[in-house]
Every structure is written in C-alpha cells, then in structure tokens.
Amino acid sequence: MKNIRNFCIIAHIDHGKSTLADRLLQSTNTISDREMMDQVLDDMDLEREKGITIKSHAIQINYRHTDGQEFILNLIDTPGHVDFSYEVSRALAACEGALLLVDATQGIQAQTISNLYLAIENDLEIIPVINKIDMDGAMIEEVQDQIIELIGCKPEDILLASGRTGLGIEGVLAAIVDRIPAPKGDPEAPLQALIFDSVFNSFRGIIVYYRIQNGTIRKGDKVRFVSTGQDYEADEVGILKLKMTEKKEVKAGDVGYIITGIKNAKEVKVGDTITLSNRPTKEPIKGFEEVKPMVFAGIYPVNTDEFEELRDCMDKLQLNDASLTYELETSQALGFGFRCGFLGMLHMEIIQERLEREFNQTVITTVPNVSFIAYTTKGEKVMVNNPSEFPDPVKTERIEEPYIRAQIITKPEYIGNIMTLCLGKRGILINQSYLTTTRVELIFEMPLTEIVFDFYDKLKSQTRGYASFDYHAIGYRDALISKMDILLNGEKVDALSALIHRSRAEDFGRKLCEKLKELLPRQQFQIAIQAAIGAKVVARENISAMRKDVTAKCYGGDISRKRKLLEKQKEGKKRMRQIGNVEVPQEAFLAVLKLDD
Amino acid sequence: MAGIYLHIPFCKQACHYCNFHFSTSLHYKPELVAALQEEARLAAEQFPFPPGEAVHTIYFGGGTPSLLTLAELTQLLTAVRGHFNVDPDAEITLEVNPDDISEERLKEWRDAGINRLSIGVQSFFEEELRWMNRAHTAKQALEQVKKAREYFNNITIDLIYGGPGLSDEQWHQDLEQAKALNIPHLSCYALTVEPQTPLNKMIRAGKVPDVDPDKQSRHFLYLMQWAKENGYEHYEISNFARPGYRSRHNSAYWQGKSYIGLGPSAHSFDGKSRWWNIANNQAYIRSLQEGLIPFEKEELTGVQQLNERIMIALRTADGLDLSHIPSLEKTQLLKAAQRHIDAGHLVAQENKLRLTDEGRLLADGIAADLFFEEIK
Numbered sequence: 001m002k003n004i005r006n007f008c009i010i011a012h013i014d015h016g017k018s019t020l021a022d023r024l025l026q027s028t029n030t031i032s033d034r035e036m037m038d039q040v041l042d043d044m045d046l047e048r049e050k051g052i053t054i055k056s057h058a059i060q061i062n063y064r065h066t067d068g069q070e071f072i073l074n075l076i077d078t079p080g081h082v083d084f085s086y087e088v089s090r091a092l093a094a095c096e097g098a099l100l101l102v103d104a105t106q107g108i109q110a111q112t113i114s115n116l117y118l119a120i121e122n123d124l125e126i127i128p129v130i131n132k133i134d135m136d137g138a139m140i141e142e143v144q145d146q147i148i149e150l151i152g153c154k155p156e157d158i159l160l161a162s163g164r165t166g167l168g169i170e171g172v173l174a175a176i177v178d179r180i181p182a183p184k185g186d187p188e189a190p191l192q193a194l195i196f197d198s199v200f201n202s203f204r205g206i207i208v209y210y211r212i213q214n215g216t217i218r219k220g221d222k223v224r225f226v227s228t229g230q231d232y233e234a235d236e237v238g239i240l241k242l243k244m245t246e247k248k249e250v251k252a253g254d255v256g257y258i259i260t261g262i263k264n265a266k267e268v269k270v271g272d273t274i275t276l277s278n279r280p281t282k283e284p285i286k287g288f289e290e291v292k293p294m295v296f297a298g299i300y301p302v303n304t305d306e307f308e309e310l311r312d313c314m315d316k317l318q319l320n321d322a323s324l325t326y327e328l329e330t331s332q333a334l335g336f337g338f339r340c341g342f343l344g345m346l347h348m349e350i351i352q353e354r355l356e357r358e359f360n361q362t363v364i365t366t367v368p369n370v371s372f373i374a375y376t377t378k379g380e381k382v383m384v385n386n387p388s389e390f391p392d393p394v395k396t397e398r399i400e401e402p403y404i405r406a407q408i409i410t411k412p413e414y415i416g417n418i419m420t421l422c423l424g425k426r427g428i429l430i431n432q433s434y435l436t437t438t439r440v441e442l443i444f445e446m447p448l449t450e451i452v453f454d455f456y457d458k459l460k461s462q463t464r465g466y467a468s469f470d471y472h473a474i475g476y477r478d479a480l481i482s483k484m485d486i487l488l489n490g491e492k493v494d495a496l497s498a499l500i501h502r503s504r505a506e507d508f509g510r511k512l513c514e515k516l517k518e519l520l521p522r523q524q525f526q527i528a529i530q531a532a533i534g535a536k537v538v539a540r541e542n543i544s545a546m547r548k549d550v551t552a553k554c555y556g557g558d559i560s561r562k563r564k565l566l567e568k569q570k571e572g573k574k575r576m577r578q579i580g581n582v583e584v585p586q587e588a589f590l591a592v593l594k595l596d597d
Numbered sequence: 598m599a600g601i602y603l604h605i606p607f608c609k610q611a612c613h614y615c616n617f618h619f620s621t622s623l624h625y626k627p628e629l630v631a632a633l634q635e636e637a638r639l640a641a642e643q644f645p646f647p648p649g650e651a652v653h654t655i656y657f658g659g660g661t662p663s664l665l666t667l668a669e670l671t672q673l674l675t676a677v678r679g680h681f682n683v684d685p686d687a688e689i690t691l692e693v694n695p696d697d698i699s700e701e702r703l704k705e706w707r708d709a710g711i712n713r714l715s716i717g718v719q720s721f722f723e724e725e726l727r728w729m730n731r732a733h734t735a736k737q738a739l740e741q742v743k744k745a746r747e748y749f750n751n752i753t754i755d756l757i758y759g760g761p762g763l764s765d766e767q768w769h770q771d772l773e774q775a776k777a778l779n780i781p782h783l784s785c786y787a788l789t790v791e792p793q794t795p796l797n798k799m800i801r802a803g804k805v806p807d808v809d810p811d812k813q814s815r816h817f818l819y820l821m822q823w824a825k826e827n828g829y830e831h832y833e834i835s836n837f838a839r840p841g842y843r844s845r846h847n848s849a850y851w852q853g854k855s856y857i858g859l860g861p862s863a864h865s866f867d868g869k870s871r872w873w874n875i876a877n878n879q880a881y882i883r884s885l886q887e888g889l890i891p892f893e894k895e896e897l898t899g900v901q902q903l904n905e906r907i908m909i910a911l912r913t914a915d916g917l918d919l920s921h922i923p924s925l926e927k928t929q930l931l932k933a934a935q936r937h938i939d940a941g942h943l944v945a946q947e948n949k950l951r952l953t954d955e956g957r958l959l960a961d962g963i964a965a966d967l968f969f970e971e972i973k
Contacts, residue, residue: 524940524959547814550960552786552835554912556602556850557864560871560895563905566965573965581936 001253011101012109019163074255083344094211097125097180104138109468110409134162185252190281191215193274200320206262218249222277226284232260265322293341298366300337313359333495373400387497390483401479410467417462425450487530491580509539515591522546599849600654604860605662616791618862632885634676641680654846663697696733698741703748713751753782759813760788761806781842916951
C-alpha cells in the first residue's frame, strides 16, 4: 500500500488537464505511442469536441521513481463542469492528493477554486502546477502569486510544466510520489469501497469504479451496496489500466472495478459504499447523497410517431447516465414525450446532443424550469417540476424557489457589468474580495431559475469571456412565481408555458411574443400571439395574414418542379405542430431559449 | 395526343426576369432547326402514343420563335406534319416579340399556317420595358400589336404586373390598352423573382426594390374584377379569354392530356411519365446528330399523378373534377378542403372543387394542403 498514490487533477476547462494526463501516461509507458490518441481519457465524441470531461474515468500508471522503486499511481479523472460538482466531490474523496493545474496564460478561475476548496475539505495534499508555460502570454509570476495567496504555499512548491511539450512532466511524477501520502487502510477490515463512477457496457452491464478504503474485494465475493441494500456477486474484479485488467482481488488503498451483471444504472449510486454481504462494514463512507435533478424540461420526438423509438433511446441513455431522470409526459401541442430532470443546463444540453448524435433522434426540448415548492391552503407541500403541475393560485398559500450560491471570478474591470447582470437576475451580493490585484471573487445568492434563461451567454458576453462561474444549491426561499401561458389565436400552447417570477413576466412575455412573431410563418389568416398570466394578457403581437401564395406560370415544363416544391412544402408542414388553427414550426418551441435583449 | 411544343431557345437579348432556357448567340440556329426536325422524326417513332392519334395543337415557344426565318418555320411545320397526324384545324401558335413584327413577317406567318400569335408585350410603359431589358419600346408594343391585329384574329398578349415600378394606375392602363386593341386573350403574370436571374441579383444588390406582395395581390384582385367587367373569362390563374379564345394548347396541359416537347429543355408527358430534354443547345444538337434524343425521365406514382391533377386543376376555372377520384380519396380530399371552404377560399359544388377569387391568391398553399402522401 505504501507504493500506491491516488490523485486527481483540478483544473478549469481548457487549462490543459487532458493533455497533461496524456503526457503522464506516455512518459510512464502506460500507453504506447501507437495507442496514443489525443486526450485518451475523454472517450466520448462529445467530450472531445467540447473539450471537457463529462464522465469521470480512472487509470492506473506504473511509475519507476528516481530511487528505483516501483509505484502505482491511480489517476482519477474528474468532470469539469458546475453541473457535476457532486460527482467531483466523490472523485476527490477517493484520492489523497490533487494536482492543482492552472493555465499560465489564464490564471485561476472560479471552478478551480471551488474544486480546490472541495479538495481541501477532503484533506487532499495539493500540488500546484502551472501549465502552458511555453505559451506566449504566460504570466508565470502573476499566477504563482495567485496560487500562493490562495493556498499559502511556498514559491518553490509550485511546479512548472507544459503538457504540450512534455516539459516538467518528470517533476510532476516525482512530486506525486514524494508529496502525496500513501493511502491508509486495513486490508483485513470489513470492506468499505467508495463508488466514484460507473459506466455501461452493452455486454457486461454496469461496470462500477471504486476506491477501497478498508478491506479486500475478491472475485466471487457476495457484495452489498449499502444505500440500496442490494446484494450481488462479484463476477469479475480488477484494476483499470488503459483497458480493464482482471485480478483475483483488489486491496485497501487501491482503485478498481467490479462487474456484477447489474443492468440498471439506477442501482449504482455515486458516493455509495460497497461492502461484503456476510461481513458488512458498520460505517458507510461519509458524504453520500442522492443526486437530485435541478432543472426540468420536456423532451419530445419531432415526429409524434417516433415516440417509442425515443423511449428506447432514453432507456439506453440512462444506462450510462444515472443522473438523468425522466417520466412520461403528454402535451396537447407535442403529443407523447418525457419530463426530464437534469443536473443543470449543461447537463440538459449534453443529453440533447447525445440523443441527436449517438442515437440519431431529433427532439424538441420545451421551456426548462427549476423545481418549485408550492404550499397549498390545506397545508400540503407540493413539488412542481412542470408548469402543468402548477397549482391554482387561489388554493396556493405560497411558493418557494431554489436558491444558489454563485461564485464568479473575474477581472476588476468587469465588476460593474457582473453586478448589473446578477442584480438584474435578482441576485444578492454576499461577498466581494480581491484574490489578487487582477482577480476578483464575487459571491451572490441567486434564484436558480434566473440562470436557466440565458445567464451563461450573458455572463460571457458581458465579460468578454473573462469570468468563471460556479454554484451550489443553498435551499428554498419564498418567491412570487406565476405561470405564464402563451396563446395562439386564443389556444394555449402548453409546451410554451413557463414558471416565472412576477417581476419578470411582462418583459419575458413581450420578448417571447416578439420572438414567436419572427419564427411563425405567415398563414392564410391573422395570428394573435398573446402572453397571459391567468386571464390577464401581459403581451401581444399580431402576424398578418399571408397576402399571396400562387405561382404565376404553370405550363408543360413547370408542372414537375412545382409539384415537387409543393410536396416539400407539405412535408415541412407535417413537421409543424397544429395548435388550434395555427401551424407552429419546431423552432418556435425553442424560442424561449433564444431570447435576447 | 393533344399537342406538340417546339422550343426555340434563342433571344436577341436577355430579359432581366427570365429563367427559361435560351441563348443570345444565334450561331447554332440552323443546326438547332435541323436537330428539331430529327427529334420530331425520332419522337414519332419512339414515344408510346397510340398510333395515328391526332395532334390538335402546335406551339412554338421560347426563347423567341419570331427569330426563325420563314424557311426555318416552314421546315419545322413540314417535319411535324410529316411525322405526326396533325389535325387540319389544329391551333398553331407562334410566340413573337413586338420588335420582330412587320407587315411582311405577319403575312409570312399567316401563309406558313400560323393561326394564333402570342405577343410578348409585358407592358405598354417605356420605363417598365427598360428595366426588364426588353428589346422593344412602348411605341412598338402599341403599333405592332395594332398591326398584328390586322392579320390575326386570334391573338394573346403577355402582361406583367406587380413589378417594383408599376403603379396601380399604370396597371389599370395596361389592361385598358389591351381592351382598346381588342385583344381576345391575355396572359397576365405576377412578376416573379426567379433565382439565378439578373433581377434577383439587382434586388439583392439593392438596385431595384423587392416585389411587394401587397401590391401584387392588389393588382391581381383588380385584374380579376376588371376581367369580369370586360368580358374576359378568368379560366386559369394567369389566363383570361373572351368566349372561344381559350388557348387550346395550354388548356391541354391543364387537363392532364399528353404532349410532346421538342427542343432543348422541352418537356413531354404521356399521363404517367414525364421526360425532358437536356437544357443545353450544343449538347442537344450533338446528341441528335448522332440520332439520340437526350432526355431524362420520371415515372409518376399514382399519388404524384393525383397531386398534379389537384395542383393544376385548382388553378383553372373548371376546377378539380371529383367524379373521377375514388371515393376513399375523395372523402379525404373533402376533409382536407373543409378548412379552406370555411375560410371562403374554396367552393365545392357540382362535384367539383373550385378556388374563389380570394382563394386564387393562395392557390399554392391550398393545393399543398390537399396533396396526398405516398404510403411508405
């Protein structure tokens, strides 16, 4: 055990985590040059393209130290987005140390800091590494100062590296061995293994990744997952090289995998403890939480007859993403679909894109909303995850909405813009502090619902990209929330209903009506677009009737071309949804996501 | 067989709105005329029309058929008459431009057997003709049509409305002028901006204002009313005729009858399939010099045939005859039509569906709504 080191890399998106990881694997011959593909650890297409790791993975590195000793270094990769902070915390809990990787040209970002705090809370040894030191615009000294201020280390503790050229990689490997403590634990004690990730394999079922705190896990053992109380047989156990390597046993301190034939991802919960059925641990590992979705939206097939196909895809998708929840939902406008729960807006985007790319589905996603709590006059407490569940205002005593603590790190010159943005989003400034002379940290408490609608894009544009954002939920607070409906020629479009703060309703309604006016094609009659709260219309737009839709010439040579044109037009219309007498193209259902000022 | 169309793909100059197939180089005219004769011979042999079926109409279109010399025109008519069973009373139309009209040519055409002239007037206003890049002047339009009227009774003129410069008043005057000239047939087209035309480029470059759909519909509504008051029957979206002067050739297209098109880009139809010649003069000529008609063909499915019927018939005053449509389809059709009937755009009577004047403005969308879908 004294020759094992378990570590992760804390870094902001694009700060070079994957490239550095590649170099660690290459320089230790964990992976041959032949096998080398850029960013090996990010093996989903989408991750590669977005340049972020969505699902964490792990890999074992065999390293011969300068003194000749052999070491096992388990690198546990962590997801790099705010929506996945719980998963990050569990991956950190499986490690004794962390590389704090900071881009020499960018400096410290918000997400780095929040993950760093998580690592410090978990008592991890932090090894600061400044990456990309070979780049033009590297501000090594400034970044050094930032790091020293942040973690209080000495200048000589900070390593300099370049993942791109391989510079400083040996030093990083040596520091992992020298500075990160070996894991502690008793291989003979009752089994305690922390689940930090799982993946779905269509042949083997769910493969669970864990870190053993105490005890030993052997092939053939009867194991129990503490949170669910379910027992399984360990069909196969092993360690994670570039590919899975089967072993007879995996002992305390090490990182490995187990295959038990589980088919349903819901049975495997990140943060759960694996123990032995016949000799269970008395104490599960601390920190386990049931992951709760934060953002909800409907997902519908573009063609109503493709519902069954979509259902299959959702089932498959959930197999390797247990944080996705969904249930059947019907909409008058869109037919059968699913009400889905996501960890956040990025998670929602990822699911949408995976459905489209991996499963070849074209879907309509409806207006997202957060989860509200309604207290009825009868004293009942109702969770509202869908505008259609919004209770009758007369029978509602009050509504509560979820709040977040938002941490934004930026340059001092953007403080004004960020204040305007966040205060405009009902944020309350809690703290403002200079991390360094060029880095300011702002802490706001804000309603989560405000970051669902174009917050990220605005933050980006208001700061020219020089702001990083992180958040976590801090509970529910009273709010004046109303249900706003959109009506087309008097017919409600359920898929466009939104739950919105009263102070926002008018502005939001007006923008939505204007956007719909742009997106709805002229039809043979006038269309009235209205936004209404209850019976009160808060905004209205009209689309005048189409005046002329007739081809001038239709002779011998025109007939085929014209028929094909009209057939295509008809095909396009088929993809539209009929609301009363109005035909609505799919883009209109996404209008709400594209509102701008 | 209903008709034979001959495409004469040459023009003196290019009109800015035109997307038909033509060339402004007359260099290959003799070869093309020879190729057309060869095609007439081959077509008569190869195409599966009932043998000996009479040809009721011949139509010289273009391009500018008035660029043909008398000899060329005669050769072509002789070839068609030689290879097909042409009805002695056949309607034989020649499209002509006002600038090609003279007493001498009018006599030639009449003597060659042409009995209907289609004159590309487009407008009686000079500024309109200029931006269109027409070869004739307003004065020529007026005088030459007057002259033509002395030699031909059966005359149609083309007029274009709804263009960026044409005022409501000018449009009314164009129509009054046609009436004053006692023209028994009018083809009135809403100016259409086709892709790949100089007009399209001019609009995109901001040199010419885009067409205004409100103005176009205003002009069209006026036209329909004017036609009623002046004894012109509105028998197809863009066609108006005094009694007895409907175009027999074009009516055949709209009745779904079969036709043969000769010349580059010309289309043929036998009721079930449609084929069209290559739209390239030299390639067309070369191919026929080797004894091959260069065409592409599409077979129409039952649904496509029915959809074409719906699309074309709705454009006509006769309307869509439901008596030949199977009952299942008829029920579906009437169901789809109901919305448009309720909106006052369609009328169902005497087992026929017809567009109202308001409905004619929206004919395309309505037809698309009534289309049937292929069963997959």
